[in-house]
Amino acid sequence: MPKPDSLQGSLDLLVLKILSRQPRLHGYAIMTAIQARSGEVLRVEEGSLYPALHRMEEAGWIRAEWITKDNGRRSRLYEVTPEGKKQLATEESRWLAVTAAVNRVLRTV
Amino acid sequence: MSLWSRVVNVYRGDRLSREIDEELQSHIEEAIAQGRDPAEARRAFGAALRLREESRDFRLIPWLDSLRADAIFGWRQLKKNKVASAAAILSLALGIGACTGAFRLIDALLLRPLPISQPERLYVVSFAETDRDGKLEKFDSCSYPMFGEWRKVVGTQAELLAISYTERTDLTYAADGEMEKAVRQFVSGSMFSSFGLQPALGRLLVPSDDLTPGKQPYAVISYGYWTRRFGQDPRVIGRSFRMGNDLYKIVGVSEKGFTGVEPGTVTDIFVPTMMVAGSIGNSNSFWFRTFVRPGLGVAPETLRSKLYASYRAFEQERAKGFTNFPRSLLEGYPRTTLSLQPAASGISSMQGDYCVSLAVLAVMAALLLLIACANVANLMAGQAAARTREMALRVSIGAGRGRLVQLVLLESAWLAFLAAVIGSAFAWWSAPLIVNMINPPDNPARLALPADWRVVTFGFALSICVMLLSGLAPALRASSVHPAGALKGGADPRARRRLMHALIAVQTAFCFLVLFVSILFVATFDRLANQRVGFVAQRLLSLETFAQPAQSATYWNQVADHLRTVPGVESVALAGWPLMSGTMSNNFVSINGAPPTDTLAFFLRVSPGWINTMKIPLIAGRDFLPSETDPGLAIVNQSFAKQYFGGENPVGKSFEIVGAAGHWTYFAILGLAGDVIYRDLREPILPQVYVPFASLGARGVAEPRNWATFMVRTSSSDPLAMASTLSSEVSRARSEFRVSNVRTQIEIDQSHTVRERLLARLAFFFTLVSLLLAGVGLYGVLDYSVLQRRKEIGIRMALGALAGEVTWRVITDVCSMVLIGAGAGVVLGFIAARYIRALLYQVRPTDPAMLALPSLIIFAVSVLASLVPVIRAVRTDPATVVRTE
Numbered sequence: 001m002p003k004p005d006s007l008q009g010s011l012d013l014l015v016l017k018i019l020s021r022q023p024r025l026h027g028y029a030i031m032t033a034i035q036a037r038s039g040e041v042l043r044v045e046e047g048s049l050y051p052a053l054h055r056m057e058e059a060g061w062i063r064a065e066w067i068t069k070d071n072g073r074r075s076r077l078y079e080v081t082p083e084g085k086k087q088l089a090t091e092e093s094r095w096l097a098v099t100a101a102v103n104r105v106l107r108t109v
Numbered sequence: 110m111s112l113w114s115r116v117v118n119v120y121r122g123d124r125l126s127r128e129i130d131e132e133l134q135s136h137i138e139e140a141i142a143q144g145r146d147p148a149e150a151r152r153a154f155g156a157a158l159r160l161r162e163e164s165r166d167f168r169l170i171p172w173l174d175s176l177r178a179d180a181i182f183g184w185r186q187l188k189k190n191k192v193a194s195a196a197a198i199l200s201l202a203l204g205i206g207a208c209t210g211a212f213r214l215i216d217a218l219l220l221r222p223l224p225i226s227q228p229e230r231l232y233v234v235s236f237a238e239t240d241r242d243g244k245l246e247k248f249d250s251c252s253y254p255m256f257g258e259w260r261k262v263v264g265t266q267a268e269l270l271a272i273s274y275t276e277r278t279d280l281t282y283a284a285d286g287e288m289e290k291a292v293r294q295f296v297s298g299s300m301f302s303s304f305g306l307q308p309a310l311g312r313l314l315v316p317s318d319d320l321t322p323g324k325q326p327y328a329v330i331s332y333g334y335w336t337r338r339f340g341q342d343p344r345v346i347g348r349s350f351r352m353g354n355d356l357y358k359i360v361g362v363s364e365k366g367f368t369g370v371e372p373g374t375v376t377d378i379f380v381p382t383m384m385v386a387g388s389i390g391n392s393n394s395f396w397f398r399t400f401v402r403p404g405l406g407v408a409p410e411t412l413r414s415k416l417y418a419s420y421r422a423f424e425q426e427r428a429k430g431f432t433n434f435p436r437s438l439l440e441g442y443p444r445t446t447l448s449l450q451p452a453a454s455g456i457s458s459m460q461g462d463y464c465v466s467l468a469v470l471a472v473m474a475a476l477l478l479l480i481a482c483a484n485v486a487n488l489m490a491g492q493a494a495a496r497t498r499e500m501a502l503r504v505s506i507g508a509g510r511g512r513l514v515q516l517v518l519l520e521s522a523w524l525a526f527l528a529a530v531i532g533s534a535f536a537w538w539s540a541p542l543i544v545n546m547i548n549p550p551d552n553p554a555r556l557a558l559p560a561d562w563r564v565v566t567f568g569f570a571l572s573i574c575v576m577l578l579s580g581l582a583p584a585l586r587a588s589s590v591h592p593a594g595a596l597k598g599g600a601d602p603r604a605r606r607r608l609m610h611a612l613i614a615v616q617t618a619f620c621f622l623v624l625f626v627s628i629l630f631v632a633t634f635d636r637l638a639n640q641r642v643g644f645v646a647q648r649l650l651s652l653e654t655f656a657q658p659a660q661s662a663t664y665w666n667q668v669a670d671h672l673r674t675v676p677g678v679e680s681v682a683l684a685g686w687p688l689m690s691g692t693m694s695n696n697f698v699s700i701n702g703a704p705p706t707d708t709l710a711f712f713l714r715v716s717p718g719w720i721n722t723m724k725i726p727l728i729a730g731r732d733f734l735p736s737e738t739d740p741g742l743a744i745v746n747q748s749f750a751k752q753y754f755g756g757e758n759p760v761g762k763s764f765e766i767v768g769a770a771g772h773w774t775y776f777a778i779l780g781l782a783g784d785v786i787y788r789d790l791r792e793p794i795l796p797q798v799y800v801p802f803a804s805l806g807a808r809g810v811a812e813p814r815n816w817a818t819f820m821v822r823t824s825s826s827d828p829l830a831m832a833s834t835l836s837s838e839v840s841r842a843r844s845e846f847r848v849s850n851v852r853t854q855i856e857i858d859q860s861h862t863v864r865e866r867l868l869a870r871l872a873f874f875f876t877l878v879s880l881l882l883a884g885v886g887l888y889g890v891l892d893y894s895v896l897q898r899r900k901e902i903g904i905r906m907a908l909g910a911l912a913g914e915v916t917w918r919v920i921t922d923v924c925s926m927v928l929i930g931a932g933a934g935v936v937l938g939f940i941a942a943r944y945i946r947a948l949l950y951q952v953r954p955t956d957p958a959m960l961a962l963p964s965l966i967i968f969a970v971s972v973l974a975s976l977v978p979v980i981r982a983v984r985t986d987p988a989t990v991v992r993t994e
Binding site for chain 1: 115128129131132133135136138139140143153154160164167168
């Protein structure tokens with residue numbers, strides 16, 4: 001089982017979100033996209049990213065496809081499945097609920 | 110991805126690993142292309158191997174993956190020890206095959222429900238009565254008038270079906286065609302509809318086919334008979350055949366799979382009960398079983414009490430006509446109880462005859478399998494010992510206990526699986542073979558032996574048991590390895606030997622039990638086969654013959670005269686039926702007008718010269734003369750003289766029997782013959798009376814007979830060689846005569862010991878294999894322990910130990926185990942003997958000889974098995990051992 005990373009379970013959410021905006025990205029692109037979109041705040045470790053990708057693929061949220069690049073090497077591109085979109089919606093609302101709750105606590109204490 | 114893709118990924122694990130690696134590699138390249146430091150990019154990944162394993166686990170099913178890996182490893186392990194593995198597989202296969210074969214037989218004969226609708230709602234009327242010796246006698250024959258009474262009593266609460274006993278009978282399809290045999294059953298017209306059966310062709314019998322005695326000669330043939338006799342020719346409908354005095358018309362073929370209600374016999378022809386015209390109104394003729402199909406919501410007990418009340422009233426009325434019955438037997442008549450036995454699996458005499466025998470064979474097969482399992486467990490334990498270091502290494506690099514158990518268990522799973530495959534082939538072949546051995550060759554038992562889910566499930570469950578029995582103990586032991594100690598090489602070797610020794614004791618106990626029981630069976634068969642029968646069966650041929658129409662004794666004698674002229678014939682005589690054929694006629698005898706005693710005497714019609722042909726000693730008086738037709742003449746046997754005349758010479762004295770109509774028949778005794786076995790090999794010899802074959806009937810006129818037996822003594826030692834000549838000579842002498850069945854007297858005699866012969870043979874086979882396996886097992890354990898103790902033995906010998914001491918040290922443990930096992934075997938044997946008493950004849954399990962023989966054999970096998978290891982131990986060269994260690 002993957003170890004909980006620094007993003008505390010939000011990795012799935014981030015990957016699904018990125019892929020829903022930009023379909024067909026390979027692992028490295030997903031990593032850099034998360035980094036760029038978060039303003040260089042969030043950094044995904046490679047050691048967490050790939051097991052997570054494979055797990056989500058197994059769960060049916062994303063699907064992958066091999067393409068051959070110009071230099072003859074192959075690259076694995078991911079995109080979100082309809083099921084993954086549903087999952088994204090639940091994860092998103094859950095995240096919002098959690099952060100809202102955390103914010104409430106921060107404000108009141 | 111689906112579960113399926115994860116299963117598939119298990120079998121393409123290498124490709125999966127490559128793909129994961131490739132993806133990670135492309136990531137690193139991408140990173141380097143984007144300007145990251147190559148070393149840093151690689152370092153960011155951490156342990157690539159761990160990453161790959163993690164990803165792999167998502168994309169396939171980890172337990173299946175490890176199972177697959179261990180299965181492959183186990184297979185390689187087996188291939189490494191080819192000889193040992195092959196021996197293990199073969200011995201397990203023999204055990205599994207024997208068990209599956211026994212299960213197939215027991216299932217087919219006793220357990221499998223009949224292929225009819227709602228078999229659980231089928232009952233059969235059964236009677237029980239305690240005889241004079243206090244033994245419970247069971248029977249189930251009924252008379253038609255009683256059956257009619259029962260039908261009235263139960264009304265609509267249940268459907269009653271009369272189904273006759275199967276009989277192998279003669280019939281012919283053309284007016285002057287060959288006689289052939291078929292198994293016939295008289296059945297109620299409502300049977301087919303009540304059983305929910307459909308015709309495969311034509312129509313089945315219906316209630317309206319079964320109304321008028323003797324007037325509805327319709328026949329339905331079974332699917333099997335249709336296939337066997339007619340090659341499934343649809344034109345069979347409408348064909349007719351002659352059976353007895355009636356010409357029957359085939360109206361249909363019954364449903365495939367329905368073979369009648371008697372497991373062990375396959376019915377060919379079903380005809381209506383009304384065709385037994387002579388017995389429909391006769392309340393003294395018992396010829397069928399009554400089956401009961403209770404209506405919905407009707408308790409069997411309600412029906413039983415109704416049937417019983419009706420039965421008692423009917424029998425008491427019938428007893429008023431018993432003129433020749435001893436008074437003592439009529440008190441409280443009928444003393445019989447009536448019960449409804451569930452008949453979901455059918456009902457047959459073979460079930461009763463073979464129930465215990467098959468159970469014994471099944472237990473023997475199971476013991477054989479257990480002995481084989483113990484051997485394999487010992488083999489695995491030995492191998493696991495050799496692999497202690499490997500196991501320790503596995504533990505120290507992180508293998509869990511469960512995984513190690515799985516590793517070893519999968520090896521025995523391979524053994525069990527391969528053994529099951531070979532074993533099923535063995536069972537496939539052996540079960541029909543045993544069925545063929547059940548009945549005498551002229552009327553073989555036929556048992557449907559389908560290999561369906563019941564058999565497959567049994568085989569599968571058995572393989573799992575075998576896997577656990579032979580592998581679990583070694584697996585648990587192997588998994589409990591302590592790496593630190595084992596890697597240093599200091600594990601306690603005695604712990605492992607303890608398991609092996611315990612298994613040796615168990616093996617010996619089982620082996621002793623099998624040996625003991627089979628010696629009882631062989632002794633029983635021996636006693637029965639060598640039982641004195643009182644006549645000489647060698648070179649004797651019996652020709653059971655029909656005459657159509659019935660012929661008077663004059664013509665029967667003409668045929669006998671003709672047979673006497675055939676070359677190779679020594680003498681010919683006529684009898685009602687052959688001795689020991691199971692057919693009998695008996696009556697109560699009175700002396701000097703006294704009331705009849707309650708000992709029955711057997712009667713048999715014989716022609717002059719019969720006593721001579723059978724080579725029965727004539728002790729006093731004389732044989733009948735060809736001219737004598739007086740019905741009041743008799744020759745009696747010694748038991749008769751003892752029973753009725755206190756052992757005095759009865760020649761010249763007389764006795765009477767009381768006929769059914771109440772009139773007395775007087776018999777003058779002409780001769781005294783030696784005792785012979787009349788009906789059954791096992792029963793005590795009863796008084797016997799021979800009366801002239803040609804004797805006139807009650808009104809002084811010759812009675813034509815349609816059935817009798819020519820007894821022919823041939824001069825050649827192989828009487829069967831003359832069978833076909835004699836059969837055709839009978840018809841040539843007079844065309845009205847046809848031989849229905851030719852058997853040697855030896856064959857008839859042997860039909861009484863078929864079961865004992867079968868048991869003795871199979872028990873002998875099981876014993877041989879058990880002894881071999883136990884011997885091999887003992888050898889293996891001893892050999893292993895000698896090998897393991899080489900160092901110790903070498904040092905002892907270097908210090909001056911003698912060969913005797915070394916031998917003693919090597920065999921002492923195993924010896925005590927064999928003794929313990931044999932002791933347990935004696936106890937088990939005595940327990941088992943209680944259950945098989947009914948199968949034994951003049952053999953006492955407590956007889957010292959019965960115990961001494963198996964003990965001796967076990968001792969001899971143990972000595973033989975330990976010879977080689979002991980020699981090896983004694984020949985240990987101390988110098989070599991000390992140098993190598």
